[in-house]
Amino acid sequence: MTKAALPNYMDKHLKHQDIPPGHIFGMYFPVWQNDWKKVDQQKTDALKKALSIAPGIQKMQEALVQRQRSAALNHQAIAYFSADSIAPFVTGLGNEHPLENGFAFLNPYGLPYFPGSSVKGVLRMAAEELALGLYGETQSWDMLTVWLLFGFEGSASYLSDKVYHIDILDQEAEKRREAYRQWLEQGDYDQDALKIFIRSVLNEHEQKQYLEDPRQFLKDLPGKDISLQGALSFWDVYPQSKNLAMDILTPHHGEYFQGKHGPHDSEQPNPNVFLTIPPGSRFDFYCTAEAARLPENLQQHWQTLLQQAFHYAFDWLGFGAKTAVGYGQMTERPNAMEDLRGEKAKQEQRQKENAEKLAEQQRLANLPPIEREMAELIQSNNDPQKKDYLVLLDAVKNHADWQSEDKEIVLTRVKVMMQECGDWKETSKKKKPQQDKPHQRTLEVIRLLKDF
Structure with missing residues (x-):
């Protein structure tokens, strides 16, 4: 029988507890014998114990998602995209684990997550492929836009002469270098954006030379040791799923690929189990921008450009690991950004109403007592047919505890x-003045005022 690598006294603390899947997969993974040797035959059974997400843990997951949503509603420069997975999703396979296939969990919560840095990597690749026009239209992307939004990397394949000694990689790198050279020769880029980029990466002495000839800067760029942080920040993604799933990868020629011998048909297959997030799970992507660092044109359109990059990533790239064999495919939920704007507008309206209510409460608190009572009486009038002065007039007649001077103030207000x-x-033009209600009320107020 296998167990987790824990002291015996911990057993009583773990029983009848809602344990997050990340903790079961990590700290409490039950695949060890008493001598602390791993039992490979028990890996599948051990992994099954990490698949369920208990109701209490689901509430914690929902709270994380809601907290992120609330933060997004209070942010001014934000883009939001939501998607449903249509294939298993996996990330963090390279993390150390007894299965030799890890998974990314957010500590200390023990819930699956997709790091914002990984989201940025996918979107950067999408933006670069669009900007270079590798597989179709650029959709208004260019390399300057990529650098300003995502940052500059001098080691990028389109700037480097690095040889990979793998035919397909060398061919792809040359394709990107050629696309970059074509973009450079065409000179179809925003001069203001280029000058902002130059000022961001060079000191004042170097700027003077290149601001006079910005095109020469782009030609000299591959040999320069510069870096730039982009204006975009991608938030971590918390997949919304009621459970995790298990998948199996079975290499049939493991020893051949390890270089132990030549290929033959008598090798034993070696099933490897690993965690996934099942299809049908929801993924919410948030991205913020330091818009003040961008040229005016990008300040207005960065969200539209990012939407095009997301569309491209959804259609062609996928998210997470093993995308080359179909994992991480998603379909975008429509109108996500419009829904966020609508929710944000409602929140701003509620905040405005709350501020007005607080200001009114403060105003009332600063009024003399009788003035405050009059204001509260008028606010409590729920009958749209009853005029406010009638509320005050009734109060004068019914408030026996009011002092004479208070009643006089109220009647004067009436x-x-x-x-x-x-x-x-004070006079009526009707044949029967006794049926003229405003006239009769006027006389009543005059009569009451004479009493003081």
Whole structure:
């Protein structure tokens, strides 16, 4: 029987507990014998124990997602994209683990996540392929836009003469270098953006030379040791799924690939199990920008450009590991950004209303007591047919505890309010003045005022 690599006294603390899958997969992975040797035959059974997400852990997952959503609603420069996976998703395979196939969990929560740095890597690749026009239209992307948004990397294959000694990689690198040379020769780039880039990566002495001839800077760029942090920041993604899943990769010629002998048909297959997030899971992508660092044109359009890069990534690249064999494929949820804007507008309206309510409460608190009572009486009037001055008039007649001077203040306010709305009538033009309600109320107020 296998167990986790834990002291015996921990067993009683782990029973009947909702344990996150990341903790089971990591700290409490039950694949060890008493002598702490791993039992490879028990890997599948051990992994199955990390697949379920208990209801209490699901609530924690929902709270993380909601906290991120609330942060997004309070951010001014943000882009949001939401997608559903249509294939298993896997990330963090290179992390150390007894299975030799790791997985990315967010500590200390023990919940699966996709690091924002990995999201940025996928989107950068999409943006570069669009900017270089490798597989179709550029959709308004160019290399300057890539550098300003994602940062500059001097080791990129289109700037480097590095030889990989693998035919397909060398061919791809040459294809990118040729596309970059064509873009450079065409000179179809924003001069303002290029000058901003030059000022961002060079000192004042070097700037003077190249600001007079920005094109020469791009020609000299491959040999320069410079770096630039992009304006975009990608947030971690918390996949929303009710459970995890298990997949199996079975190499049939492991010893051949390890160089132990030549290929033959008598090798034993070696099943390797690993964790995945099942299809149908939801992924929310958030990206913020330091818009002040960008040229005016990019400040206005960076979200649209990023949307095109996401579309490209959804259609052609995929997210996470093993995308070359179909993992990490997703389909975008429509109108995600519009929904976020609508939710943000509602929140701003609620915040405005709360601020107005607080200001009104503060105003009332600073009023004299009788003025505050009048304001509160008017606010409590829920009858749209009953005019506010009638509320105050009824209060004068019903408030036996009011002092004479308070009643006089209220009646004076009633008179002013009646005059403002045209209901103050000391004389009536009707044949039966007793049926003229505004006139009768006016007389009543006059009579009450005479008592003080």
